[in-house]
Amino acid sequence: MSLDDKLRARIAQSGPMSVADYMAECLLDPEHGYYTTRDPLGAAGDFTTAPEISQMFGELVGLCLAQGWMDQGAPEAIVLAELGPGRGTLMADILRATRSVPGFHDAARVALVEASPTLRDRQQATLAGYGVTWADRVEDLPPGPLFLVANEFFDALPVRQFQRDGATWRERQVGVVDGQLAFGLGGPTDPAPLSRFDDAAEGDLVEVRPAGDAVMAEIDARLSAHGGAALIIDYGDWRSLGDTLQAVAGHERADPLTDPGTADLTAHVDFEALALAAPRLTHSRLTPQGVFLERLGITARAQALARRLEGDPLANHVAAHRRLTHPDEMGTLFKTLAFVPEGAPMLPGLET
Numbered sequence: 001m002s003l004d005d006k007l008r009a010r011i012a013q014s015g016p017m018s019v020a021d022y023m024a025e026c027l028l029d030p031e032h033g034y035y036t037t038r039d040p041l042g043a044a045g046d047f048t049t050a051p052e053i054s055q056m057f058g059e060l061v062g063l064c065l066a067q068g069w070m071d072q073g074a075p076e077a078i079v080l081a082e083l084g085p086g087r088g089t090l091m092a093d094i095l096r097a098t099r100s101v102p103g104f105h106d107a108a109r110v111a112l113v114e115a116s117p118t119l120r121d122r123q124q125a126t127l128a129g130y131g132v133t134w135a136d137r138v139e140d141l142p143p144g145p146l147f148l149v150a151n152e153f154f155d156a157l158p159v160r161q162f163q164r165d166g167a168t169w170r171e172r173q174v175g176v177v178d179g180q181l182a183f184g185l186g187g188p189t190d191p192a193p194l195s196r197f198d199d200a201a202e203g204d205l206v207e208v209r210p211a212g213d214a215v216m217a218e219i220d221a222r223l224s225a226h227g228g229a230a231l232i233i234d235y236g237d238w239r240s241l242g243d244t245l246q247a248v249a250g251h252e253r254a255d256p257l258t259d260p261g262t263a264d265l266t267a268h269v270d271f272e273a274l275a276l277a278a279p280r281l282t283h284s285r286l287t288p289q290g291v292f293l294e295r296l297g298i299t300a301r302a303q304a305l306a307r308r309l310e311g312d313p314l315a316n317h318v319a320a321h322r323r324l325t326h327p328d329e330m331g332t333l334f335k336t337l338a339f340v341p342e343g344a345p346m347l348p349g350l351e352t
Contacts, residue, residue, distance in 0.1 A: 003032035003261040008176055016175035016184060019245065020158035020210070023265050027156065028115060032261040035116040035156075048251075049152050050233070050289075050330065051090035054320035056305070058093025060296040061231065064347050065094065065147045066101045068229040071345040075227065078145045080108040083138065083215070084153035086119060088112070088126030094149070095130060109133070111141050138218045146228035148219065154274070155234050155266040157215070159207040161243065162191070164200045172205070174257070181257040196272075200241075207240045207267055216277035223341050224280040230339040231347060236269030237335070238286050244268035271337050281339040284350035290331025293324060295349040 001009075007025060011017060017025075027034045050057040069078060082091050091110065098104045110132045114120050120134055135141050161172035163185060170185040177184070193208045200206060219230050236244075247256040249263035256265055275283045302321040309317055323329045338347045346352050 003029055004181070004259065006032070007174075007181065007260060011174070011176050016173035016186065018160050019172055019174060020160045022174040022260075023158035023245075023267075026260045026263075026265055027158075029261060034261055034264055035119070037118065037261075049086060049090075050324055050334070051086065051093060051151065053323055054317070055093050055096075056298055056301050056321070057293070057324055058090045059097035059301065060293060060298055060349075061090065061149055061151075061233075062094030062097040063101075064296060064349055065149065065229065065231065066098045066104050068340070068345070068347045069104060069107070069147055070101075072145070072227055072229075072340075074103055074107070075145045076103075076107050078107050078109070078147055078228065079111050079142050081111045081113065081141055081146060081148045083113045083148065083150040084156065085112045085114055085123055086152075088123035090149065090151055091123075091132075092126050095127075108147075109142055109144075111135055113138055113141065138215050138222075141222075143226070145226045146219070146222045146230070148228065148230045149233075150230070151233045153234065154209065154212050154215075154232065154269045155236065156264070157209050157211040159209050159245065159267040161205055161207050161245070162189075162194060164197075164202055164204045164206075166202070169194055181260070183257070193273075196239075196276075204241065205243050207244060207270065209267075209270065209273060212269070212274060213277040216274050219339065220278035220280050223278075223339060227341055227344070229344075229347055230281075232269075232271075232274065232337045232339075233289060233292075233334060234269040235334050236271060238270075239272045240268065240270035269335075271335060274337065278339055280342065282342050282344070282346070282352060284336070284338040284346055284352055287336045287350055288327075288332045289334035289336055290325035290327060292336040292349045293331075298325060 028036055030036060085091055110130050112123055112132060113135050162169040168188040168190050171189055173184050173186050174181055175184050197206050244267045245256055247254040247263035247265050254263045271286050306317055325331045338350045340346055
């Protein structure tokens with residue numbers, strides 16, 4: 001039975017499902033889920049993330065976290081963790097760049113939070129020799145000070161969508177109309193997380209991400225109790241407004257309701273929600289990715305690497321630098337937000 005058939009059967013039995021439930025089924029169904037059945041990255045996949053574009057991204061992120069570790073007194077045992085680590089490319093670049101930081105590798109226990117068996121296999125191959133451990137959830141990470149990075153992790157967590165209807169809200173749902181999966185609206189509701197959208201106009205659509213709030217609550221508890229830092233890089237803005245659900249297959253936009261399980265489903269990150277879910281921590285200003293990387297010295301690093309290149313490799317290198325930093329590429333769409341315990345220095349490249 002295809003995932004489309006399974007979803008139709010569920011809807012026939014239980015009624016329309018929330019957008020969040022639909023996303024979860026499409027991405028994580030054990031038999032047909034997008035993340036559980038394939039490696040979606042790279043030219044042969046459906047999308048490309050910043051670590052796959054250039055080693056410079058991971059190198060600078062690694063040195064940023066290592067400086068944060070030193071600024072907090074260089075604790076002798078930490079958890080160096082990544083959420084949704086893809087092929088392991090980012091963590092491999094982090095570890096290579098920080099090899100020369102005295103004591104950092106001795107202190108770091110590398111842990112990855114990954115749900116996909118396929119991607120775990122790729123990560124194990126990429127990070128062979130580093131003694132990596134895996135966890136299904138943030139709550140399962142080893143104890144101790146936590147230095148964490150999440151690049152394009154939160155955008156893949158399911159969102160619930162609500163549309164303003166007078167003094168209340170109606171939740172957007174996925175049902176079946178004329179034999180096809182289709183969007184519709186449920187009855188009036190007024191969930192507490194929507195109180196910060198009291199100024200929304202009639203017909204406005206907003207998104208909330210309960211799973212993201214839960215992850216941030218755990219990060220809040222860990223960092224406030226044991227120290228560390230969390231660096232989050234993703235696409236979105238400070239507050240959600242509008243329908244941002246999108247499907248990508250073969251590096252092209254697709255219909256999110258067509259052939260469920262065969263396309264990547266994401267939605268913009270509401271960074272304000274992440275900050276509200278971690279009230280005991282200090283967060284940075286929301287900073288465009290390009291600005292963050294420039295402050296960390298990506299142009300100087302790019303120039304140093306370029307001296308050893310010529311021809312097509314040089315052209316590709318220049319294009320990668322532009323893609324990561326230019327406002328018309330990833331430089332503005334992607335944002336950076338960091339969290340540290342109250343009173344701790346903010347991570348380099350970011351301001352409070």
